Amino acid sequence: xxxxxxxxxxxxxxxxxxxxxxxxxxxxxxxxxxxxxxxxxxxxxxxxxxxxxxxxxxxxxxxxxxxxxxxxxxxxxxxxxxxxxxxxxxxxxxxxxxxxxxx
Amino acid sequence: xxxxxxxxxxxxxxxxxxxxxxxxxxxxxxxxxxxxxxxxxxxxxxxxxxxxxxxxxxxxxxxxxxxxxxxxxxxxxxxxxxxxxxxxxxxxxxxxxxxxxxxxxxxxxxxxxxxxxxxxxxxxxxxxxxxxxxxxxxxxxxxxxxxxxxxxxxxxxxxxxxxxxxxxxxxxxxxxxxxxxxxxxxxxxxxxxxxxxxxxxxxxxxxxxxxxxxx
Numbered sequence: 001x002x003x004x005x006x007x008x009x010x011x012x013x014x015x016x017x018x019x020x021x022x023x024x025x026x027x028x029x030x031x032x033x034x035x036x037x038x039x040x041x042x043x044x045x046x047x048x049x050x051x052x053x054x055x056x057x058x059x060x061x062x063x064x065x066x067x068x069x070x071x072x073x074x075x076x077x078x079x080x081x082x083x084x085x086x087x088x089x090x091x092x093x094x095x096x097x098x099x100x101x102x103x
Numbered sequence: 104x105x106x107x108x109x110x111x112x113x114x115x116x117x118x119x120x121x122x123x124x125x126x127x128x129x130x131x132x133x134x135x136x137x138x139x140x141x142x143x144x145x146x147x148x149x150x151x152x153x154x155x156x157x158x159x160x161x162x163x164x165x166x167x168x169x170x171x172x173x174x175x176x177x178x179x180x181x182x183x184x185x186x187x188x189x190x191x192x193x194x195x196x197x198x199x200x201x202x203x204x205x206x207x208x209x210x211x212x213x214x215x216x217x218x219x220x221x222x223x224x225x226x227x228x229x230x231x232x233x234x235x236x237x238x239x240x241x242x243x244x245x246x247x248x249x250x251x252x253x254x255x256x257x258x259x260x261x262x263x264x265x266x267x268x269x270x271x272x273x274x275x276x277x278x279x280x281x282x283x284x285x286x287x288x289x290x291x292x293x294x295x296x297x298x299x300x301x302x303x304x305x306x307x308x309x310x311x312x313x314x315x316x317x318x
Contacts, residue, residue, distance in 0.1 A: 005197040014190045018183065021310075025179050028315045029160060041316050048311040052304055059193050059300045069119040073129050077136065083144055091148030098152065 005061070013058045020047050128294045132301045135263075139305050142259060143312050146252040157244035159314045165231050178314050181224045182306065188217025189303040196296040199289030204278060207292055211275045214299065218268040225261050229254070253313065260309055263302045270295045 024047050031040045057063035062070055119126055150156055160174035167177070191213040198206025232253070236243045242250040274295050283289045 005193065005200065007194075007197075010190060010193050010197075014186065017186045021179065021182055021186070024311075024315055025175050028317060029174050031317075037317055044311060044315045048307055048315075051307050055189070055300055055304045055307065059189055059303070060297055061196075066118070066120050069121060069126075069129070072119070073133055076133055079137075080140055083140060084147070087144045087148040088151050091151035094148075095152035095154070099154070 009058055013054045016054055017051055020051055023047065122290050124290060124294050125297070128297050132297065135301065136305075139256075139259070139308070142252075142256050143308060146256060146312060149248045149252065153246050153248065155245050157242065157246075157249050158317065160317075162232075162237075162244050162249075163228075163314060167227055167231075175314055177224070177228065178310065181221055181228075182310055184217055184221050184224065185303050185306050188214045188221070189300055191217060192296050192299045196293050199283070199292035202284075202287075202289060204281070204284060207278045207283075207289065208275060211271055211278065211292070215268055215271050215275065218264055218271065218299075222261060222264055222268070225257060225264075229257075256309055256313065260302070260305055263305065267295070267299050267302050270298060 024044055027040060027043060031037070062073060121129075163178055164172040164174045165177065166173050191210045195207050195210035195214060198210055232250075237250040237253070239247075239251045239254055241247055274291055277283065277291070278289075283291070
């Protein structure tokens, strides 16, 4: 597996991370006011997940491990779907409550 | 695949085919991902409940030695430093796999330098923000929770970078001593490499949650 690390793929990942970060920052700064921010946030999250994929798959070499290890590492992360939804919905609801009852 | 892995699991084939240390590092990283997840998600929850939130482009626009305002300029530079140190770490792991001691020493040294530059940058940013009046109890740009979570999350991440630098330093000293040549395995370099990449991975998400998302 050591032989699987090629300088070429490392440099490709480096440039992907570099360029995607520049695109993200440029989008965050120059996003036109009239377009909804939700679209911007969607793309920012998407680009971040792309970066995370390359770091975990190539830099951390997970792509080249045996399938049981990949499943063991990635399957608990499914909990994040509940984690994010539950807490962000709760926070939003709390924000509404604060406005309605004037806390 | 190799005999030692089979021995460790006392069965025909190893399900993971990794060493004990590497497996434990992966398990630790999964649990640490949830620690950082909890911090970032609680931040998102508080932010969703707040009436107003500071614009990060306005807050994070200072740059050392230059008096011009560059929105997100300095944190982008910090991000690139961390990505670059991740690249040198991959090269150190690669050199370790090839049992090339000089390569390990060279690239691990570069990784440590990258980590120290990142820590110094963060120290500068913290100092600057505290001078501007943002502390854990006050924030001139809006709700104080912004400052609280900023120092909590970047501080926790910074502590990870610091411990990563210390771990890298220990491995560097062991490599210089020739410990890995004697034991015949550079596996430890790969284990600390995983930790270092995880620190980079977390920064990607901190960067998203704190500096980029604006709505």
